[in-house]
Amino acid sequence: MTYGTSEGQTEKIADVIADVLRARGHDVHVLDIKEAGHAIPEGYDGVIVGASVHVGKHDKHVVDFVRRNHGSLSGVPTAFFSVSLAAHGDQTEAERYLEQFKDETGWRPERTALFGGALLYTHYGFLKRHLMKRIADDKPGSLGTDTSRDYVYTEWDGVKRFAEDFAAELEAAAA
Ligand SMILES: Cc1cc2nc3c(=O)[nH]c(=O)nc-3n(C[C@H](O)[C@H](O)[C@H](O)COP(=O)(O)O)c2cc1C
CATH class of the missing domain: 3.40.50.360 (Flavodoxin domain)
Known part of the structure; x- marks a missing residue:
């Protein structure tokens, strides 16, 4: 594999x-x-x-x-x-x-x-965290937006x- x-x-x-x-x-x-x-x-x-x-x-x-x-x-x-x-x-x-x-x-x-x-906010650097939060904000309900934690x-x-x-x-x- x-x-x-x-x-x-x-x-x-x-x-x-x-x-x-x-x-x-x-x-x-x-x-x-x-x-x-x-x-x-x-x-x-x-x-x-x-x-x-x-x-x-x-x-x-x-x-x-x-x-x-x-x-x-x-x-x-x-x-x-x-x-x-x-x-x-x-x-x-x-x-x-x-x-x-x-x-x-x-x-x-x-x-x-x-x-x-996975959405690993706590592992991303500043820019990536910001980018991923913006993407998540655009998908209400489906992706988590609390950047103090990770979502799998x-x-x-x-x-x-x-x-x-x-x-x-x-x-x-x-x-
Ligand atoms: C910078 C970045 C861009 C991403 N772009 C997309 C995307 O365009 N579409 C999507 O469905 N997921 C996207 N993801 C989510 C990844 O597919 C997801 O985090 C996945 O768990 C990454 O797997 P890996 O850790 O094995 O690389 C993105 C993630 C990051 C960090």
Whole structure:
């Protein structure tokens, strides 16, 4: 499994997915895309890719990696998960990001998921906190605006279900 992350939420999600797969007896390698090199190594029974959205776009490293490698992403079960705040409050927007990712990379993953991300006000620097507060102010009711705390919108049950479904597919492919 490989992922791209800026503030760490996609990494946390990747770790939860890995835990579910390991609990079912699978051997899992979790790789930050920045350390993944240029190609997908041979020998994997399945590949999951995850990326977060910033300013309307998925992590550039992931887009470049998938664009280069989508040939080797066929033939084994694959899945992609997208992490964004839109996935929490604006499904249409989150789906638009996903379509854009597919268009940009040319990859058609068999399984996709949209997971809510995190609003980490206490971790952001001044400018980012200000920017994110403005975005949250424009989405009344859906995003928190108290900058003295963090908000995590990831639905962990959905993440676990996604991992269980992928594990079931791997097991079916191996049987
Ligand atoms: C500077 C910045 C810009 C962002 N832009 C968007 C955006 O355009 N659309 C969206 O849905 N979420 C946006 N987000 C929310 C991120 O997708 C969310 O914080 C996610 O948890 C980040 O995942 P990561 O920590 O793995 O990078 C933005 C977050 C930051 C900090």
